[in-house]
Amino acid sequence: MQQSLAASEASEAGALVLNGKFTQGSLFRGQLPPGSQVTLNGEALKLNAQGKFVFGFARESALNHTLSWTLPDGTTGSRDIELEKRQYNIQRIDGLKSSMVSPPEETLKRIRRDSTVVANARGNISDLDAVFTGFIWPAEGPVTGVYGSQRVLNGIPKAPHYGVDVGAPTGTPVIAPAAGVVKLSDDLYYSGNTVILDHGMGVFSTFLHLDSSKVKAGDVVAQGDAIGTIGATGRATGPHLDWRLNLGKTRLDPALLVPPRH
Incomplete structure (x- = not known):
């Protein structure tokens, strides 16, 4: 059975729901209240009408990133993302x-x-x-x-x-x-x-x-x-x-x- 992202664990950030493996090569799926704005390392991400968004990290991505957001009421927040470095064959x-x-x-x-x-x-x-x-x-x-x-x-x-x-x-x-x-x-x-x-x-x-x-x-x-x-x-x-x-x-x-x- 499919599991909605909204039903997955909420992060310590409260308003933010985030789903993904903290490693290089990973897809992350997130959600904030509709009407929010969100950036990854200062670059704006697209949100859909439900406030859902995605981002991902390439094979040789840097290991440290920052996700920042502004809620519809003007409240701001951020979360540091630290990835595990992978070893490739x-x-x-x-x-x-x-x-x-x-x-x-x-x-x-x-x-x-x-x-x-x-x-x-x-x-x-x-x-x-x-x-x-x-x-x-x-x-x-x-x-x-x-x-x-x-x-x-x-x-x-x-x-x-x-x-x-x-x-x-x-x-x-x-x-x-x-x-x-x-x-x-x-x-x-x-x-x-x-x-x-x-x-x-x-x-x-x-x-x-x-x-x-x-x-x-x-x-x-x-x-x-x-x-x-x-x-x-x-x-x-x-x-x-x-x-x-x-x-x-x-x-x-x-x-x-x-x-x-x-």
């Missing part, structure tokens, strides 16, 4: 062919096109409320890859892995971890069959390497609805689901929103 692999390190020239045009398609899919910030409900795992299976890990190929640091991987056979169902609107269902060079789901307030789930997609752009899905099946499309070495979470351009760890799994 760095793997070094040498002796690879150059084609395995960098994509060939003929594919670069498609990669740029894909990047534009994905950016456009995440371009609008909606007022959907699903982001403020509890999330569930989108697939059954063991965790085979974690957020923040990185490979150094032939001495060249590659982009960190920004998702959590669930290993399972091709055809294993993939479901929506929370309700939302499908913003993209397309075949991309790196990620293969890919679905992007808007949960609201600039928070999006992305599901990579699907064998099949069961949704199209514009579809509205409830938590637990089927959105596709696990596969190995795109640049994948075997069947698995790569689940990613974005707040705008900030890449967050989706595993922090669901119960631990090994």
Whole structure:
């Protein structure tokens, strides 16, 4: 059963409700009385009509932050946020062919096109409320890859892995971890069959390497609805689901929103 953010624990700040893991890569969901104003490190955050808001911290975010607010009656408050520094797995692999390190020239045009398609899919910030409900795992299976890990190929640091991987056979169902609107269902060079789901307030789930997609752009899905099946499309070495979470351009760890799994 989904749990509303408003029902979660209130902070010592009284008027503020705050839900999130105090570590790098975490999504925070908060609420203040409607009509309040709130800033993170001096930057204004968007609140919806119920006074709910979100913010998040990147993989290498600074560890100390300040959340400040002004209530409708003019009362002000603040809370210091201290994050735990995470240790990431760095793997070094040498002796690879150059084609395995960098994509060939003929594919670069498609990669740029894909990047534009994905950016456009995440371009609008909606007022959907699903982001403020509890999330569930989108697939059954063991965790085979974690957020923040990185490979150094032939001495060249590659982009960190920004998702959590669930290993399972091709055809294993993939479901929506929370309700939302499908913003993209397309075949991309790196990620293969890919679905992007808007949960609201600039928070999006992305599901990579699907064998099949069961949704199209514009579809509205409830938590637990089927959105596709696990596969190995795109640049994948075997069947698995790569689940990613974005707040705008900030890449967050989706595993922090669901119960631990090994």
